[in-house]
Amino acid sequence: MMRRLVVNNVLHRPIRTIVSVIAVGVEVALVILIVGLTSGLLQETAKRIEGIGADIMLQPPSASVFLAFSGAHMPIKIADKLRELRYVQAVAPVLLQFSSSGGVDIIYGIDPKSFRDVSSGFVFLEGHDMREPNDILLDDWAAKAKHATVDSTFRVLDHDFHVAGIVEHGKGARMFVPLSTLQDLSGSRDKASLFFIKCTRPDHTQAVMDEMRPIFPGYEIRPLKDFLSLMTASNLPGLDAFITSMIALAVSIGFLVILLSMYTTVIERTRDIGVLKSIGASKGYIIRALLGESALICVIGIAVGIAMSYAGRAAFLSSFPTLSILITPDWIVRSALIALAGGLLGASYPAWLASRKDAIEALSYD
Amino acid sequence: MAITTTIRPPAEALLSTRELRVEPIVVTENLWKLYHAGKVEVPALRGVNFRVLPGEFVSVMGPSGCGKSSLLYVIGGLAQASRGHVLVDGNDLAAMSDAERTKLRRHKIGFVFQRFNLLPTLDARGNIAIAQHIYGDGFDPHRFEVITKMLGLTERLKHRPSEMSGGEQQRVAIARAIVNEPKIILADEPTGNLDTQNSEIVLSMLSQLNKELGQTIIMITHNPEAAAYSGRVVHMRDGVIVDGVPAD
Numbered sequence: 001m002m003r004r005l006v007v008n009n010v011l012h013r014p015i016r017t018i019v020s021v022i023a024v025g026v027e028v029a030l031v032i033l034i035v036g037l038t039s040g041l042l043q044e045t046a047k048r049i050e051g052i053g054a055d056i057m058l059q060p061p062s063a064s065v066f067l068a069f070s071g072a073h074m075p076i077k078i079a080d081k082l083r084e085l086r087y088v089q090a091v092a093p094v095l096l097q098f099s100s101s102g103g104v105d106i107i108y109g110i111d112p113k114s115f116r117d118v119s120s121g122f123v124f125l126e127g128h129d130m131r132e133p134n135d136i137l138l139d140d141w142a143a144k145a146k147h148a149t150v151d152s153t154f155r156v157l158d159h160d161f162h163v164a165g166i167v168e169h170g171k172g173a174r175m176f177v178p179l180s181t182l183q184d185l186s187g188s189r190d191k192a193s194l195f196f197i198k199c200t201r202p203d204h205t206q207a208v209m210d211e212m213r214p215i216f217p218g219y220e221i222r223p224l225k226d227f228l229s230l231m232t233a234s235n236l237p238g239l240d241a242f243i244t245s246m247i248a249l250a251v252s253i254g255f256l257v258i259l260l261s262m263y264t265t266v267i268e269r270t271r272d273i274g275v276l277k278s279i280g281a282s283k284g285y286i287i288r289a290l291l292g293e294s295a296l297i298c299v300i301g302i303a304v305g306i307a308m309s310y311a312g313r314a315a316f317l318s319s320f321p322t323l324s325i326l327i328t329p330d331w332i333v334r335s336a337l338i339a340l341a342g343g344l345l346g347a348s349y350p351a352w353l354a355s356r357k358d359a360i361e362a363l364s365y366d
Numbered sequence: 367m368a369i370t371t372t373i374r375p376p377a378e379a380l381l382s383t384r385e386l387r388v389e390p391i392v393v394t395e396n397l398w399k400l401y402h403a404g405k406v407e408v409p410a411l412r413g414v415n416f417r418v419l420p421g422e423f424v425s426v427m428g429p430s431g432c433g434k435s436s437l438l439y440v441i442g443g444l445a446q447a448s449r450g451h452v453l454v455d456g457n458d459l460a461a462m463s464d465a466e467r468t469k470l471r472r473h474k475i476g477f478v479f480q481r482f483n484l485l486p487t488l489d490a491r492g493n494i495a496i497a498q499h500i501y502g503d504g505f506d507p508h509r510f511e512v513i514t515k516m517l518g519l520t521e522r523l524k525h526r527p528s529e530m531s532g533g534e535q536q537r538v539a540i541a542r543a544i545v546n547e548p549k550i551i552l553a554d555e556p557t558g559n560l561d562t563q564n565s566e567i568v569l570s571m572l573s574q575l576n577k578e579l580g581q582t583i584i585m586i587t588h589n590p591e592a593a594a595y596s597g598r599v600v601h602m603r604d605g606v607i608v609d610g611v612p613a614d
Contacts, residue, residue: 001498002499004488005492271483274483276485276500278471278477279476279477279500279542280468280471280473280475280500280501281472282465282469282472283468285500359439359444360444363479
C-alpha cells in the first residue's frame with residue numbers, strides 16, 4: 001500500500017517529477033563524468049607511458065610524475081652516462097613540450113633511433129618514420145581529432161611540420177618531433193626532460209636503479225611498471241580538491257532540487273497529510289511516505305544519470321577523440337549512493353515538517 | 367477514571383426493556399480548549415461535560431464557532447485538551463502523548479469529514495485500503511468486500527475521487543472510517559457538501575451502521591433534518607453544551 005501511495009504521488013505531478021529526476025540525473029552524470037574524465041585521462045596517459053616499453057624513467061630532482069608539469073631540464077649527456085651502467089640496454093632522451101594550440105597536447109621530442117631501441121619502435125599505420133627536421137609523427141587518435149593526413153602540413157608550436165607518418169597510439173605521447181628540432185623551438189639546446197631506460201632484462205630494473213641512485217642523487221628514478229599506480233588524482237596537487245568540489249557542487253544541485261520539490265509537495269499535500277493523521281498515520285509513516293517518494297525519484301534519476309553519463313561520454317568522444325573517459329562500476333555505485341543520500345537528506349527536512357504539521361490546520365488547508 | 371451512567375438505552379440494538387448500567391465510551395469533564403490568536407487566548411470549549419454511551423448516535427448542533435468541531439477534534443485526539451479530561455473507551459486523552467493519541471485514533475476512531483478528504487492520488491480502493499494498512503493488520507479482503515458492498519461501492523473502486531460524485535466520495539470516506547471496525551465514528555458535517563438526495567443516502571447509511579452494527583456515532587451538523595437521524599441531539603453555544611446531556 002505504501003508503495004502504491006508513493007508511486008501514485010510521484011506520478012501525480014509529472015512535470016515536477018521529471019524536473020527532479022533530471023536534476024538527480026545531472027548530479028549522477030556530473031559525478032561519473034568528472035571522475036571518469038580525470039581517471040580516464042590519468043590512466044590513459046599512464047598506459048601510454050607504460051606502453052613505451054622502458055623499464056626506468058629518470059627525471060630531474062623534484063619532477064612530477066605528471067610529465068606535463070615537469071619543467072626542469074637535464075643535460076643530454078646524462079644519456080651517455082646511463083648507457084655505461086651495467087644491465088642498461090638502451091637509453092632514450094625525451095624533451096617534453098606542452099602545447100595548448102588547438103587542444104592540450106604534450107609533444108615528445110625524440111631521437112628516433114634511441115626511442116626505437118627503448119620502445120621497439122612505432123607501429124606505422126600510414127607513412128614512415130621522421131627523416132627531416134620538420135617531420136612530425138601523430139598517433140591515430142591525434143590524427144583523427146586534428147583531421148591530419150600523411151604528407152599534410154601540421155602547425156604546432158608556431159611551426160609548420162610535415163606529417164611523415166601516423167602511428168598506433170600508446171607510445172608515450174600523441175605527437176613526436178625530432179629532438180633537435182624541439183630543442184631549437186623551445187630554446188633547450190642539448191637538454192632533455194627525461195630519459196627512458198631499457199634494461200637488458202626486466203628483472204635487472206632494481207639493480208640498475210640501485211646503481212643510478214648514488215650517481216644521480218636527488219633525481220627522480222621511477223620504475224615504469226609502477227607508473228600506473230602513481231598516476232592518481234591524489235598525486236596531482238589540487239586535483240583531488242577539484243574533484244571533491246565538483247562532486248559537492250553536483251550533490252548540491254540534487255540536494256537543493258529535491259529539497260525544493262519535496263517542500264512544495266508537502267505544502268501542496270498539506271490536507272492529505274492531515275487526512276493521513278486523522279486515520280492514525282504516525283509521524284514515522286508520514287516521513288517514510290515522503291522519503292519513499294524522494295527515494296523513488298532518486299532511483300529513477302540515478303538510472304537516467306547513468307544513461308546520461310554514457311551518452312555524454314559518447315558525445316564527448318565524438319567531439320574530442322583524444323579524450324578518455326573511464327566509467328567504472330565503482331563510481332557508478334558511488335555516484336548512485338551519493339545521489340540517494342543527497343536526495344534523502346534533501347527530503348528529510350520537508351518530511352520532518354510534514355510529520356509535525358498540526359492535523360487540524362492541515363485538514364482545513366485550502 | 368471509571369464513570370458510569372444509568373440511561374434509557376438509545377440504540378435499539380442494545381435495548382431491552384429494563385434499564386442498563388453501561389459505561390460511557392466517551393466522557394468529557396470540564397473540557398477546555400484554548401486557541402491562540404497571537405497573544406490572545408480564544409476559548410473554543412469552556413468546560414464541556416459530555417457523555418456518549420456505546421451504540422449511541424449523537425448529533426451535536428450549534429451555531430458556527432460554538433466549538434462543535436473543536437469538541438470533535440479533541441475527542442478524536444487530533445487536538446490536545448487545554449484543561450479537563452477526555453476519556454475515550456477508558457483512555458484519558460489529556461494525559462496521552464501525541465503518539466499515543468495517534469495510536470488510539472488508529473484503532474478506535476474513524477473520521478468522516480464534510481469535504482470527504484479522500485487522497486486524490488489513490489482510487490477508491492486505495493483510499494479505503496490505506497486505513498487498513500495504517501491500522502497495521504494489512505489488507506483484509508473479506509472485511510473490505512463486506513464494507514464496500516454494504517456502501518454500494520463495488521463498481522466504483524477503481525475510480526479516483528475526481529471521477530466520483532460527492533455522494534460516492536462520502537461513501538468511500540465512510541468505508542475508510544469503518545473498515546477497521548472503530549469503536550467510534552466522528553462525523554464532521556458529513557452532509558454539508560451534499561445535495562438532498564445524497565445527504566439522505568449518507569445519513570441512512572450512518573443510521574444503518576448505528577442500528578445494525580451498534581456503531582457509536584457522534585455527528586456534527588447544522589441541519590436539523592440530519593440531526594433527526596440520530597438518537598440524541600446535543601446543542602452547543604459559546605463553547606458549552608446547553609442541553610442534551612444525559613442524566614446521571
